[in-house]
Amino acid sequence: MAGPALAYFLHRDGYEVTVVERAPDLRDSGYAVDFRGAAFDVLEEMGILSELREHDTRMSGTILIDEEGAEIGRLPAEAFAGELEVPKRELTRILHRITADDVTYVFDDSISALTQHEPGVHGSGVHGSGVTVEFESGATREFDLVFGADGVYSKVRRLAFGPHAEAVRHLGLSGAGFSTANHLGLRRSGMLQHGKDRAIFLLSAGDADRLTVSLSFSTDSPALDRRPRHEQEQAVRAAFAGRGWLVPRLLEAMSEADDFYFSSTCQVHLDRWSSGRVALVGDAGYCAAPTSGMGTSQALIGARTLTRALASAGGDHAAAFAAYEAELRPYVAENQALGQETAATMFGGGGSAPADVHSA
Structure with a gap:
């Protein structure tokens, strides 16, 4: 949910956006997602709240x-x-529909390497600032910014921040x-x-x-x-x-x-949600666990918070990423505490230091 929502807001603010999805087509899987609190403001801003209410379970x-x-x-x-629950496939379909004409979707592919560079770095023939992205399909492209909105086992996070075991x-x-x-x-x-x-x-x-x-x-x-x-x-x-x-x-x-x-x-805990020109959104950066009931709401709010920070920073991505994190961390901390509390209530869990997580 975080990826298409982020794409919507980025395009609205003038960015040329590419969304990379490893699935061969739109995902029709998943059961239901629910919305709570401030997420309704995001849905209203995107113009899809009324349509989603038609699919209320x-x-x-x-x-x-x-x-x-x-x-x-x-x-x-x-x-x-929650306050509103809809089948996940309906939210997926709606978010794709409102972005498909303005955003480039690349299906059946994934990234294999990220290389960040600044002006004057000539190792790969690149002379400007940005990120060189290598794809599993063999293609290579240049981007100004890269956002990982690819879930708990985020490929972007592993490439730019480190192994899953350090975060999950x-x-x-x-x-x-x-x-x-x-x-x-x-x-x-x-x-x-x-x-x-x-x-x-x-x-x-x-x-x-x-x-x-x-x-x-x-x-x-x-x-x-x-x-x-x-x-x-x-x-x-x-x-x-x-x-x-x-x-x-x-x-x-x-x-x-x-x-x-x-x-x-699982939850995702990181000391920072950005590294240079790469930033994380939703579960990839700060999953609160399904037991929090806040995953979809947090993804939507995170996407809007990040794009607002970029707009306010006037192109200074470092300042924008810092503002995004400063604003959203207290909200995420509350949701993660809720996720831990509910897990502990259910089965006596609650979490431990990140460990025993595969790095694939």
Whole structure:
């Protein structure tokens, strides 16, 4: 979300923008994203708030159940859906539509190297200030500024700042997500079974025929994030072995799902969000973890804050990056504290020093 939003604001302010996406086309994956607080001002400024409201999932709440599936309580819709929740594919589609005519999108490619240079550096035949970007496709291009808006395992961050292990902090949770047939008949509602070290969350939102499944469990590191699917499935099966209720059926559906997704609950902590002419936006620079419920809102607010700082600095990128960070850090710190607190409440996690993270 951070990339297209940043592209929108940068183009509006007169920049020529290129967005690089490793997927071969627009991503149609993901389940739902929610918005809270100041993010609504950003959506309004972009002119898409009314359209997004048309896609509101209108969740009615979440039923709390015990290990046998009996209801033991309820949570209001706001607990998971925020003030507004929409299917992620709709937000992706809208952000692409409002930028496609003005921004260059490069799909099915990624960067392989970044080289920053200043006037007078002639090593690669470059005589001005900027960044030489080498692509996996073999192309090489020059840019004035480069922004990493590519998630927790940001390629830009690794190239410009250092290994993932120096930035990514694990909060003690990992899990699989996928969808299956809505055999429970849920309608705009969720169902949560929560134990000491594992949880099952089921919901049906935009598509009444589909059931979104999340199987979470305690882990010591996010190493599984970078492992093959069969190893991830093995870990899920081991974590939920011997459990009754719907668990055997859900585990079977997991192996059949064509939208299987595995991730760990992590945060990104850095001493700085910029390095020369490279800066980070959204999860790449300061992920607050899904347990904060603030990822999408933070990405949008970060994109607008950065572009406002660039406009105010009159072309001085160093001053702009410093102002962007000074303004946004307190907001990010609050969200990261919330993410840690929620993780600790769920499974006794809360994070530790960055460790056990693959650098690939």
